[in-house]
Each structure stands twice: as C-alpha cells, then as structure tokens.
Amino acid sequence: MLRKVAKLLYFDNWNVLIIVFTEMRDKLRKWREDNHRNSEQIVDVGEELINEHASKLGDDIWIIYEQVMIAALDCSRDDLAWTCLQELKRQFPGSQRVKRLAGMRLEALEKYEDASKQYDSILQDDPTNTAARKRKISILKAQGKSAEAIRELNEYLEQFVGDQEAWHELSELYINEHDYGKAAFCLEELMMTNPHNHLYCEQYAEVKYTQGGLENLELSRKYFAQALKLNNRNMRALFGLYMSASHIAACPKVNATVKKANVKYAAWATNQINRAYQLAGRGTKENKCSVKAVEEMLESMQITMS
Amino acid sequence: MGEVELSCLAYVKMYLHGCLFPRCSVNGLLLSSSPAGGAVCVTDCVPLLHSHLPLAPITQLGLTQVDVWCAQTQQRIVGYYQANACVSDNSPTPCALKIADKIAEQCNNAVLLMIDGGKMSPDYRVPPIVMYERKDTRWTLKDKHTIMLRQWEETREIANQLLDSGDHSLLVDFDSHLDDITRDWTNQKLNAKIAELASPANAFTAALPPGGGTVSIVKFTWISLTARGRQQTVKSMSINHMLLELHRMKRQWLRDPASTNIEIQCLTDMTLR
Numbered sequence: 026m027l028r029k030v031a032k033l034l035y036f037d038n039w040n041v042l043i044i045v046f047t048e049m050r051d052k053l054r055k056w057r058e059d060n061h062r063n064s065e066q067i068v069d070v071g072e073e074l075i076n077e078h079a080s081k082l083g084d085d086i087w088i089i090y091e092q093v094m095i096a097a098l099d100c101s102r103d104d105l106a107w108t109c110l111q112e113l114k115r116q117f118p119g120s121q122r123v124k125r126l127a128g129m130r131l132e133a134l135e136k137y138e139d140a141s142k143q144y145d146s147i148l149q150d151d152p153t154n155t156a157a158r159k160r161k162i163s164i165l166k167a168q169g170k171s172a173e174a175i176r177e178l179n180e181y182l183e184q185f186v187g188d189q190e191a192w193h194e195l196s197e198l199y200i201n202e203h204d205y206g207k208a209a210f211c212l213e214e215l216m217m218t219n220p221h222n223h224l225y226c227e228q229y230a231e232v233k234y235t236q237g238g239l240e241n242l243e244l245s246r247k248y249f250a251q252a253l254k255l256n257n258r259n260m261r262a263l264f265g266l267y268m269s270a271s272h273i274a275a276c277p278k279v280n281a282t283v284k285k286a287n288v289k290y291a292a293w294a295t296n297q298i299n300r301a302y303q304l305a306g307r308g309t310k311e312n313k314c315s316v317k318a319v320e321e322m323l324e325s326m327q328i329t330m331s
Numbered sequence: 332m333g334e335v336e337l338s339c340l341a342y343v344k345m346y347l348h349g350c351l352f353p354r355c356s357v358n359g360l361l362l363s364s365s366p367a368g369g370a371v372c373v374t375d376c377v378p379l380l381h382s383h384l385p386l387a388p389i390t391q392l393g394l395t396q397v398d399v400w401c402a403q404t405q406q407r408i409v410g411y412y413q414a415n416a417c418v419s420d421n422s423p424t425p426c427a428l429k430i431a432d433k434i435a436e437q438c439n440n441a442v443l444l445m446i447d448g449g450k451m452s453p454d455y456r457v458p459p460i461v462m463y464e465r466k467d468t469r470w471t472l473k474d475k476h477t478i479m480l481r482q483w484e485e486t487r488e489i490a491n492q493l494l495d496s497g498d499h500s501l502l503v504d505f506d507s508h509l510d511d512i513t514r515d516w517t518n519q520k521l522n523a524k525i526a527e528l529a530s531p532a533n534a535f536t537a538a539l540p541p542g543g544g545t546v547s548i549v550k551f552t553w554i555s556l557t558a559r560g561r562q563q564t565v566k567s568m569s570i571n572h573m574l575l576e577l578h579r580m581k582r583q584w585l586r587d588p589a590s591t592n593i594e595i596q597c598l599t600d601m602t603l604r
Contacts, residue, residue: 167417200383200385228383234387268391
C-alpha cells in the first residue's frame with residue numbers, strides 16, 4: 026500500500042513524498058525497538074528506503090543497514106545482505122559489531138566452521154562480548170547439538186546471570202529435551218525478575234501441568250490463575266485453569282473440600298470461556314465452527330467430571 | 332499394511348503451515364471423511380501448534396476440540412504430522428510418537444507423517460514427506476509404494492501459487508486461534524480457495540460429454556515488469572483463475588501500459604462442445 030502511494034505521488038507533491046518516506050523510516054524504527062522478526066516486511070520497506078532515499082536518512086542509515094541485513098539473511102537474500110555488509114565494513118572498519126554481522130552471514134550460508142572462527146576472533150579481542158558467545162550457542166542449536174548448546178548456555182548464564190533472553194532460550198531448549206524440571210527452574214528465574222509478565226506465569230503453569238502429579242497440577246492451576254490476574258484475556262491461561270481444575274476435581278485422591286473448590290473454579294472458567302467465545306462469535310460468520318466445537322467440548326468434559 | 336491416500340487439500344495446508352512458520356517446529360492432525368476399514372484416505376488436516384510442542388495442556392485442548400469437531404462433521408482423526416525446526420533432522424520426536432500412539436489407540440491404521448524441510452523446494456519431483464505406520468508397538472517407515480498423492484504436479488502448483496500470492500497467511504493454526512479467538516482454525520476460507528484452484532482437474536473430466544468430446548485447456552503466461560524491474564510469471568489452469576488474472580492484467584495495464592507485456596500461449600488446444 027505504502028509503495029503504491031509513493032509511486033503515484035512521486036512527481037506530484039514533494040511534501041507528500043517526504044511524509045511517505047518518514048512513515049517508512051518510522052515503521053522500521055518501531056520494528057527495531059519492538060524486536061519484531063517480520064523479515065519479509067523489513068526487507069521490502071528497507072530495500073526501497075536504502076535504494077531510493079539513502080541521502081535523506083543521515084546517520085540513521087547505518088543502523089538501518091544492520092537491521093535490513095539481518096532481515097535479508099532471514100529471507101535468503103544474500104545479495105542484499107552482502108551490499109549492506111560492504112557498506113558497513115567501509116564505514117566502520119575493524120568494528121566488532123560488523124564482524125559479528127559477517128559471522129551471521131556465514132552462518133546463514135551454513136559455513137559454521139568459518140562463522141565459529143569469526144566469533145572466536147571477536148572473543149580473543151574482547152572476552153566479555155556477549156553477542157559473539159550467544160551466536161556460538163546458536164550455531165550449536167542449528168547443528169542440532171542441543172546437549173552441547175545447553176551446556177554452553179549454562180556456562181554463559183553463570184557469568185551473565187541477568188540475561189533474560191538467555192534464560193528464556195534455555196527454558197525452550199530444556200522443554201524440547203523434555204527436561205521439565207530444569208525448564209521450570211529457568212522460568213522461575215524469569216518470573217522473579219519479571220513479576221508482571223503474564224506469559225512467563227502461563228508458560229510455567231504449562232510446564233508444571235505437563236510434569237503431572239497432584240502437587241504439580243495444583244501449582245499449575247495457581248499460576249494459570251496468576252497469569253489471568255495479570256491479563257484477563259489470556260485464553261491459554263483460561264483454558265489451562267479450566268483443565269487443571271477439572272483434573273484435580275476428577276482425581277480420586279483429593280478430599281471433598283478440595284474437590285468442591287476445584288469444581289467451582291472449573292465452572293467459573295467455563296463461564297468465562299463461553300462468554301469470550303460468544304463475544305468473539307458476534308459479527309463474524311467465519312468462526313462458527315470453532316465456537317460450536319468449544320461449546321460441545323466444554324459440555325462433554327463437564328459430563329465426564331461429575 | 333494398508334494403502335494411504337493423501338488429498339490435495341491436506342497436503343497444501345500442511346505445506347503452507349510449514350512455510351508460515353519457517354523457524355519453528357509445527358504439528359497438526361490428519362483427518363479423514365471416509366469410513367473406517369480399507370485404505371486410509373486423508374482428506375483434510377488441522378494445523379495445531381507452532382510453539383512448545385512438547386507441552387501438554389494446549390495439545391490436549393487441541394486434540395479434544397478437533398475430536399468434537401470431527402464428530403460434528405463426520406470425520407475421524409487418522410494421523411499426525413510434524414515438521415521440525417531443524418531442517419537437517421526429520422526423525423519423529425518423542426512427543427510426536429506419544430501423540431501418534433494416542434491416535435493409534437482410536438484408529439487402527441493411523442499414520443505418522445514427518446515433513447522433510449530440506450526437500451521443500453518449489454519444483455521438487457516427489458512430495459517432501461516421510462510416512463510411518465505402526466507395526467506391533469513401534470513406528471516403522473512405510474513402503475513408499477503404498478502412499479498415493481493424486482495429481483502431484485497440480486497439487487504442488489497450487490501450493491506454490493498460494494505461497495506466491497501471500498495467501499498462506501490466511502492459514503490459522505490452533506496456536507494462532509488462541510492468540511485471537513475470532514480466527515477460525517477449521518480454515519473454511521482457505522479450504523474454499525484451495526478447492527477453487529483444485530477444481531479444473533475435476534471440472535474437465537466432469538465437463539467431458541458422454542460419447543466423446545474434447546476439452547479446451549489454456550495455459551497462459553503473463554509477464555509483467557513491476558516497479559523494481561522484476562518479472563512475474565503466472566501460469567493459470569482454471570477458467571476462474573484465468574478470469575481473475577485477466578482482470579488483474581487489465582488493472583495493471585491501465586495503471587502503467589508501458590510496463591506490462593502480455594503473452595498468451597495456448598497449449599493443448601481442443602475445443603469444448
């Protein structure tokens with residue numbers, strides 16, 4: 026849409042052209058700040074910005090080159106990535122940051138040995154360079170060596186305890202290895218430093234649910250409830266609360282009071298789910314099938330519970 | 332064991348699911364609308380997750396909801412598919428085996444399908460899938476000759492077309508549905524689009540009048556020079572699609588006559604009576 030507007034008004038109105046160009050630049054900035062990985066869009070907007078409006082960008086152009094290069098690697102556009110890299114090399118010769126980008130390009134071409142050597146040379150000059158260490162771990166992940174990646178990441182976290190991104194990555198690696206206890210530990214670290222993040226609560230609850238057993242189910246129900254308190258529109262937490270409460274209530278080991286309480290929680294959750302789906306069902310004919318499926322599912326699960 | 336037939340709809344949706352989330356592992360369920368017994372005919376699929384595949388709650392939720400929907404629409408769950416994030420490794424993960432086992436409890440001839448990411452290129456000669464079946468208690472590779480995918484070339488073309496036109500973003504998996512419950516994980520809209528693109532192959536055989544008669548197949552190539560000097564080639568196979576393309580060509584030509592070259596080649600020319 027933006028591109029078409031730019032073409033039509035190119036020779037008509039210089040002022041409008043400026044507005045369109047600033048919109049593109051602001052979009053890229055927003056994506057950069059929010060750390061979005063919408064690489065196809067970044068390549069589209071960024072390529073045009075670089076090719077046609079380079080002179081107006083001023084010093085912003087270097088960070089845009091970096092952003093577009095990484096997006097280009099994601100989309101297999103080695104031509105564009107190479108151009109960006111050359112510009113950056115010319116402007117910042119000997120920079121560690123540019124060296125890391127060169128390493129990433131080698132990774133994208135699957136030349137993992139060469140990429141590793143590149144990162145090693147960065148680390149020789151600067152052993153505290155976290156970016157290079159994390160890229161080395163990514164190489165291990167890409168090669169499917171998850172045990173080694175986990176080991177390296179653990180070592181990294183001993184030195185850099187506050188790195189949220191690393192803790193989250195470690196929790197994902199543990200989940201894929203089905204080591205739920207350790208994944209829960211990583212998520213606990215994240216919840217401690219980010220008590221208002223409903224996503225961490227909900228993920229922790231999911232891990233606890235997967236571990237199974239009455240204690241873990243109760244914990245999972247509590248954390249699903251916590252996630253809902255932080256964000257009452259988190260559907261996963263709502264469904265999770267419903268399922269964990271139902272399972273506890275159906276467990277033969279619980280006493281009558283616990284069972285009664287959990288039946289109440291499950292009923293509340295059912296109510297909320299039905300309401301949410303009714304609200305969603307209004308106005309769109311599309312999702313009638315999915316709404317019907319949920320209604321029946323909730324009915325059928327209630328029957329098995331009582 | 333038995334034969335397995337994979338329909339165009341099921342394959343295209345699986346393929347698009349993998350393409351929509353190229354950096355994640357994705358999985359989903361294979362459905363069949365034909366009755367039990369005999370060959371397994373996979374007629375549809377439901378994409379499930381693209382994150383945290385091994386975690387239980389959402390998987391259980393998805394399985395239950397799809398079960399209920401199948402009961403409402405006279406379908407059965409007959410299999411499970413997964414595409415791993417790591418392209419070089421397409422062996423079934425423990426969670427894949429677990430879910431497949433669960434499905435096999437309900438359905439005797441259940442299949443486990445792994446999508447081979449390394450072979451997912453637009454012009455690959457064979458479908459990039461590896462199928463497993465259950466012998467005794469283990470999942471073993473299925474004999475390739477018992478797997479059928481009718482009209483592979485057309486199916487591949489449809490998948491490529493949807494990818495090129497960006498329509499693969501219409502696909503909604505269960506994960507996306509939970510992020511926004513107004514989106515429909517049964518994918519009725521996308522199903523309709525795929526059915527429309529797939530119809531010519533059937534339409535022509537249906538249009539053949541009894542006692543002989545012939546069909547006109549026109550494949551035309553439209554070469555358009557877009558603003559960036561890139562060439563775009565469109566091959567069309569259905570009458571509907573052709574009309575749509577003609578309309579698009581007209582709009583493009585009105586916008587910028589100099590940049591549009593239209594070439595129409597008629598292959599296989601037989602007249603319809």
